[in-house]
Amino acid sequence: MGNHLTEMAPTASFLPHFQALHVVVVGLDSAGKTSLLYRLKFKEFVQSVPTKGFNTEKIRVPLGGSRGITFQVWDVGGQEKLRPLWRSYTRRTDGLVFVVDAAEAERLEEAKVELHRISRASDNQGVPVLVLANKQDQPGALSAAEVEKRLAVRELGAATLTHVQGCSAVDGLGLQPGLERLYEMILKRKKASRAGKKRR
Template identity: 95%
Template sequence: MGNHLTEMAPSTPFLPHFQALHVVVIGLDSAGKTSLLYRLKFKEFVQSVPTKGFNTEKIRVPLGGSRGTTFQVWDVGGQEKLRPLWRSYTRRTDGLVFVVDAAEAERLEEAKVELHRISRASDNQGVPVLVLANKQDQPGALSAGEVEKRLAVRELAAATLTHVQGCSAVDGAGLQPGLERLYEMILKRKKAARGSKKRR
């Protein structure tokens, strides 16, 4: 598995060719974070138990060039007592993936509070946020647009690039376009950071 990094071609001028993108997956308990991680890793639905701490996987995704991009993904437990630990995982991350259960509308207010808290933390200012409105395969699941409204995603800091994507860990629908948008947002941010350094 460690060989993946040496094989990677420099698919863009903004990323050193040996560097995996560091992405943290967070969200309330039972949103489907671990199932999404394993859907990406193994291309199948894996029924998982609640995460007590964290899981981490290196995932190769076909984007940005024919050879694909490697994401080092950290999936952190979402129980209330674990949420204060999120910040230690999100420090210096390239992107945040915030997963919500779109079929459980009554918890979206709680999710909104946590999303705004973590994206406003000083270490996370401007870090791109991909919101995955999971469980689109379930009857009554809210659309990505509705989830975007309920979470007040547009009210996150102006410097924060965001995208809300409907998806399903069961059949994998929506995951590829979501990751493509996250990748684009990460590159855009890195490019802007390089530009501002040059101007100094």
């Protein structure tokens, strides 16, 4: 899905500036996925309504100096009845962003089940996962380390690169470093994949 350019990526460590990386944002309903998407797109907080299907936006993220990377971001609704559809969006994706509401500890067990289900789906094995522990601006929000523990992120398997980042859609805190880490993980996976093909 919009990902055929990946096959043509040069062997150099940088990606051509015209190529957008395909990233899918999933997570339970009300975790703040759409608000995070529009915070990245418009650099301001946008109050959003529950997503019934999906939203998609091209997001340009500066990476130091004049360099930048473009992400084609798909934000998919998180209501229970929509979750079986996640897999059709995540097929052949470059990276997964899983958003959790860090201020709603009682739903983390449900989030854990969904995170493990989507990242272990056959099409997604080895796809880098960025977990965003959103709503850090709210009192009582759990830290990134606590969220990582409760979601059992380390149990996703050695082949899956992961990073947990505290963030806030309200003030944008943590989003830039989170996306930078996601980009690094995607590059690392692409390099490893190319090296594996050469050895065959």
